[in-house]
Amino acid sequence: MSVPSDTRTRHDKHGRYPEATTVEHFQRNLDAVRARIEAACRRAGRDFATVRLLPVSKTKPEASLRLAHAAGCRMLGENKVQEAYRKWEAMQDLTDLRWSVIGHLQTNKTKLVARFAAEFQALDSLRVAEALDRRLQVEGRSLDVFVQVNTSGEASKYGLAPGDVPAFVQKLPAFKALRVRGLMTLALFSSEAERVRQCFVLLRSLRDRLRQSTPVGNGLDELSMGMSGDFEIAIEEGATVVRVGQAIFGARPLPDSHYWPGETSTGEPQP
Numbered sequence: 001m002s003v004p005s006d007t008r009t010r011h012d013k014h015g016r017y018p019e020a021t022t023v024e025h026f027q028r029n030l031d032a033v034r035a036r037i038e039a040a041c042r043r044a045g046r047d048f049a050t051v052r053l054l055p056v057s058k059t060k061p062e063a064s065l066r067l068a069h070a071a072g073c074r075m076l077g078e079n080k081v082q083e084a085y086r087k088w089e090a091m092q093d094l095t096d097l098r099w100s101v102i103g104h105l106q107t108n109k110t111k112l113v114a115r116f117a118a119e120f121q122a123l124d125s126l127r128v129a130e131a132l133d134r135r136l137q138v139e140g141r142s143l144d145v146f147v148q149v150n151t152s153g154e155a156s157k158y159g160l161a162p163g164d165v166p167a168f169v170q171k172l173p174a175f176k177a178l179r180v181r182g183l184m185t186l187a188l189f190s191s192e193a194e195r196v197r198q199c200f201v202l203l204r205s206l207r208d209r210l211r212q213s214t215p216v217g218n219g220l221d222e223l224s225m226g227m228s229g230d231f232e233i234a235i236e237e238g239a240t241v242v243r244v245g246q247a248i249f250g251a252r253p254l255p256d257s258h259y260w261p262g263e264t265s266t267g268e269p270q271p
């Protein structure tokens with residue numbers, strides 16, 4: 001039996017996006033991704049301008065990032081702090097390039113994030129919030145943050161359990177250098193669109209409930225959800241930020257279990 005295309009994610013494309021090696025490749029890939037975003041917005045009756053595309057450059061060399069910048073990218077997402085910091089240092093000449101850290105952070109690395117990042121999307125502990133806030137005060141900077149939520153229930157994923165988010169968010173106004181923008185999630189990594197969609201629905205309903213029930217929740221505008229294989233579904237469910245790597249830069253050489261913790265012995269320690 002054949003499966004209708006809209007019940008499948010595009011995760012089967014993983015590892016098959018060709019490497020972008022020229023500015024023209026980046027322009028073409030960005031155009032293609034924007035066309036997919038527009039189509040998803042149209043289906044959902046949403047305004048294209050309400051979805052921000054965050055290109056994700058993790059594992060890619062500086063030369064690729066420079067091509068992406070030349071093609072118009074002005075903010076790049078990286079999931080490992082030290083790699084991001086190294087790239088930021090090497091590309092100080094690109095004064096209009098900003099950085100979003102989208103991966104789990106240990107307290108001993110908050111110093112680096114406070115120094116260079118414009119945005120941090122993986123806040124999931126008070127210890128990190130506190131350390132970041134302190135470091136930011138020292139640097140005289142502030143930071144846009146997203147609270148990461150584990151919507152898939154997988155033990156291997158970072159993020160707060162949905163039930164823990166309201167109490168956590170209540171405590172964040174104490175950290176004056178953090179501007180809480182919204183929630184972020186990584187959906188279940190599956191070819192079944194419906195199971196992936198449930199993760200996005202959960203994040204949206206959580207944000208909507210927080211908005212109604214708490215003064216702090218009023219500032220929660222953003223939903224960062226969706227990546228190369230599933231961002232159309234995320235947009236249909238309300239994403240305001242989609243984090244797209246491989247569809248812009250090309251496939252990464254190693255499977256995602258290598259970059260995300262938990263699935264293999266090469267992952268970082270469990271939270």
Ligand SMILES: *Cc1c(COP(=O)(O)O)cnc(C)c1O
Nearest residue numbers: 056079102227228243244245246
């Ligand atoms: C790598 C990564 C993405 C992008 O994934 P792609 O498959 O390259 O689009 C999105 N979010 C996070 C947190 C990531 O680490």
